[in-house]
Amino acid sequence: MGQTIRLGIAGLGTVGVGVIKIIRREAAMLTARTGAQITISAISARTRDKDRGVPLKDYAWEDDPVALATRDDVDVFVELMGGSDGPAKAATEAALNAGKDVVTANKAMLAVHGQALAELAESKGCVIRYEAAVAGGIPVIKSLIEGLAGNDITRVMGVMNGTCNYILTRMESAGLPYETVFEEANQLGYLEADPELDVGGIDAGHKLAILASAAFGTQVAFDAMELEGIGRLTIDDIRAAGDMGYRIKLLGVARMTGRGLEQRMSPCLVPATSPLGQLEGGTNMVVLEGNAVDQIVLRGPGAGEGPTASAVMADVCDIARGLRLPVFGQPANTLQAATPAKSVTPAAYYLRMTLLDKPGALAKIATVLGESGISINRMRQYDHDGENAPVLIVTHSTARDALDRALEAMEKTGVIVTAPVAIRIEEV
Numbered sequence: 001m002g003q004t005i006r007l008g009i010a011g012l013g014t015v016g017v018g019v020i021k022i023i024r025r026e027a028a029m030l031t032a033r034t035g036a037q038i039t040i041s042a043i044s045a046r047t048r049d050k051d052r053g054v055p056l057k058d059y060a061w062e063d064d065p066v067a068l069a070t071r072d073d074v075d076v077f078v079e080l081m082g083g084s085d086g087p088a089k090a091a092t093e094a095a096l097n098a099g100k101d102v103v104t105a106n107k108a109m110l111a112v113h114g115q116a117l118a119e120l121a122e123s124k125g126c127v128i129r130y131e132a133a134v135a136g137g138i139p140v141i142k143s144l145i146e147g148l149a150g151n152d153i154t155r156v157m158g159v160m161n162g163t164c165n166y167i168l169t170r171m172e173s174a175g176l177p178y179e180t181v182f183e184e185a186n187q188l189g190y191l192e193a194d195p196e197l198d199v200g201g202i203d204a205g206h207k208l209a210i211l212a213s214a215a216f217g218t219q220v221a222f223d224a225m226e227l228e229g230i231g232r233l234t235i236d237d238i239r240a241a242g243d244m245g246y247r248i249k250l251l252g253v254a255r256m257t258g259r260g261l262e263q264r265m266s267p268c269l270v271p272a273t274s275p276l277g278q279l280e281g282g283t284n285m286v287v288l289e290g291n292a293v294d295q296i297v298l299r300g301p302g303a304g305e306g307p308t309a310s311a312v313m314a315d316v317c318d319i320a321r322g323l324r325l326p327v328f329g330q331p332a333n334t335l336q337a338a339t340p341a342k343s344v345t346p347a348a349y350y351l352r353m354t355l356l357d358k359p360g361a362l363a364k365i366a367t368v369l370g371e372s373g374i375s376i377n378r379m380r381q382y383d384h385d386g387e388n389a390p391v392l393i394v395t396h397s398t399a400r401d402a403l404d405r406a407l408e409a410m411e412k413t414g415v416i417v418t419a420p421v422a423i424r425i426e427e428v
């Protein structure tokens with residue numbers, strides 16, 4: 001028998017309980033694979049006497065996660081509480097200052113404090129592992145940092161919030177409005193405590209910011225991300241996109257350009273037949289592109305007890321095996337400060353607007369687009385009654401600033417009833 005790796009686990013919710021179940025169920029297998037015995041010394045949560053459906057009496061209890069993180073009988077601090085600051089950050093810092101390795105599923109903390117925590121960890125000779133923080137059960141961090149280490153990464157892209165993908169695909173399959181499906185997701189327990197983290201694109205943005213750092217050797221720069229959630233999308237957008245051969249996804253795209261780092265998390269149209277277009281429900285997909293490998297596509301469950309605990313345990317096993325890598329794949333003090341670049345790569349756009357149904361209205365819109373140098377690819381006007389006409393336009397590839405100028409000019413034509421919605425059509 002080799003060494004023993006003693007864990008201190010703070011957070012006994014969905015993920016924490018999943019981790020404890022795997023350690024109890026698979027002890028022999030984990031030892032066979034790592035050569036180490038993986039044990040739990042102590043645990044912490046807010047409420048001590050809650051029935052969590054798993055026996056906990058063998059483990060010492062700490063009310064204070066900081067005290068847990070610094071215990072002498074803890075080798076690895078496993079942070080599964082969540083939140084960018086507060087006890088998660090305090091206990092993580094305390095663990096690192098005490099020379100302990102950290103495993104966390106906390107994307108919010110890493111997206112905001114990733115650079116400082118990585119510098120602290122590496123100054124103390126510790127590792128921070130965070131596979132579960134991005135795309136749940138998909139081993140995307142390992143793929144990027146280890147599997148693609150020989151590649152200059154050219155683009156990272158993906159659907160990384162299962163709740164948004166559930167809402168969008170359910171709206172489409174059941175023909176239900178956003179508000180109804182949002183409430184369904186709430187009832188099913190899919191939404192974060194603050195739903196805006198999901199539907200506002202923030203949770204997915206956190207994940208993309210972490211991936212971008214590991215992909216491009218830059219300091220995590222969540223604040224610089226172009227961010228838009230799914231709250232403005234309607235069932236009409238989803239239907240119209242479907243009619244034209246597309247599906248709408250909350251898509252994250254990060255790429256390094258000559259001008260700097262582009263990071264964008266926003267609703268996009270993707271071809272319905274593409275792997276991203278076919279993604280259903282809460283499933284995540286991450287696409288990694290490198291100059292040697294070309295493209296790899298990873299797909300799997302982005303959340304839930306089993307998948308997320310699976311990723312946490314992969315990190316624990318790597319530590320038990322003695323694998324010690326810099327947090328973001330290269331030493332933290334060599335990561336460059338990211339120069340944020342607005343996303344200017346031209347793309348085709350889907351435009352939805354409601355016009356006054358009167359002679360010349362459509363001509364005015366077409367003129368504005370033409371004067372902005374934007375060419376129309378397809379246009380459709382749906383059947384309607386009354387005075388207003390819903391109109392859809394798909395443009396040829398155009399720069400976003402030209403489109404923004406056109407959208408502004410449209411508002412002054414006097415024929416717009418509802419402000420145009422513009423959604424990028426992403427090449428995938």
Ligand code: NAP
Nearest residue numbers: 011012013014015045046047080081082087105106303304
């Ligand atoms: P959760 O079910 O809400 O559980 C959170 C746990 O943390 C609870 O046990 C809670 O204690 C404990 N906690 C909260 N504040 C605390 C404090 N101040 N002191 C001590 N304990 C405290 O959350 P989760 O879904 O397991 O998520 C945990 C982490 O994993 C988060 O960072 C989350 O973003 C990440 N993650 C989750 C998923 C997922 O599918 N759930 C997927 C990927 C990543 P009580 O139980 O006593 O209230």
Ligand code: HSE
Nearest residue numbers: 160161162163302303
């Ligand atoms: N709220 C997240 C999601 C949980 O829906 O994907 C996993 O990070």
